[in-house]
Amino acid sequence: MEEYVYIDGKKYRRGYTTGSCAAAASKAATYMLVTQRKLESVNIDTPKGIYLTLKPENIEINKEYTICSIKKDGGDDIDATHTMDIFAKAEMIDRVNEGEDIYVTGGIG
Known part of the structure; x- marks a missing residue:
């Protein structure tokens, strides 16, 4: 993403939030778990309507988790x-009789 914003006449390169990184990593990890295929990039829309294409790194894929x-x-x-x-x-977990198909939790950090 090479977008810029001007504040008081000064040009600043935009970045993205930690939350956007977490959302993109979660989306990528889930997709790769289900497909068992590596993704080169993942797309998300931010709450402000900004479209981001980000690159997953440090990828580890197996049958139980990604x-x-x-x-x-x-x-x-x-x-x-x-x-x-x-x-x-x-990760895939056995949730027999718990009534939910997808379960999202926070991690360490």
Whole structure:
């Protein structure tokens, strides 16, 4: 993403939030778990309506779970998570008689 925003006449390169990274990593990990195929990129729409195409990294795929990460890019307004890998793990679990098809939880961190 090479978008810019102008603040007080100054040009700043936009980045994306840690939440966008987490959403993209979760989407990618889930897709790769179901398909058992590596993704080169994943697309998400942000709450502001910005379309992002991000690259999953640190990919680990097997039958029980998939892990991947998205590298955080804070743009010109960097924060403490800038350049960190934001991870997600999708896993198949036995949930007999619990009435839910998909279960989302938070991880460590």
